[in-house]
Amino acid sequence: MKKTRWQGWGPGEQAEQQYLVQPRALAGGGDVRHVAEFLRASGWRDKSKTGGPLLMESPDRTVRVAYDPYILPGGWTVHGKAGGPGGEWSAHLGRQTPVEIVAGLTDALTRSRSAHAPNVWAPLEKQDWHTRFEGQDYTATSPDGTAWMQYRQSPDGAAMWWAGAQDAQGTGWAASFTPNTPMHLVQAFSTELASPEPVMRPRGRVPDSAQIRTWSVSVKPSQLSAWQQARITAARAATWARSSVQSTRPRTTARPYTPAGDARTHR
Incomplete structure (x- = not known):
């Protein structure tokens, strides 16, 4: 286990021990607030x-994101409605899906x-x-064999996306997606699933697994808060930019069509 100490600290603030965990797919659930x-x-x-x-609801009320740890098996549910x-x-x-991977999907919703x-x-x-066909299924497996993504198709033609670690x-x-889940959302999920970047977990929240690698890092609470705030600030900025574009978009009002032959002279 490697230990890293951050430089440039000021006086009066006590550092806390955190751990960088790799592969991220086996890092455990993490803090739900990362998504919410x-x-x-x-x-x-x-x-x-x-x-x-x-329970979070999109501004247009077409998508809901829920996390329920109080039921079995518990975990995340994302439900959307589209036209047609x-x-x-x-x-x-599942409940142990790392929040960073969940956020790949939920961030893309915004x-x-x-x-x-x-x-x-x-x-x-x-x-x-490693990608391969297994009958009618197409599967991708991580280099260490701990994570997978699969497109499954049953003999009756029903299909679904399935992933896990x-x-x-x-x-x-494990995670599953109905066949009509928008593909850009599934891709956003697979991007975070495949990312080689480690994720951070506090002491006491690191899974007991022989297949993970950890690095101990000392982090000040203000630094951790600043990193979290940067993510929130980016979301607010993107939301403000979208609303600004919509509010400045010119509106056109169609005028009623009047045939030339129906022109009248008013006295």
């Missing part, structure tokens, strides 16, 4: 009841869709995940 505060800063409504599970037949979609992510066609497999292949002791999580 970003959505709140992006203009989402907090519909949670006091002491109850988390079969427009409803949902994603279910952004406009890219003009480029989404490719769920591209972020995985970029990080050297598991260590040698059987500890892990």
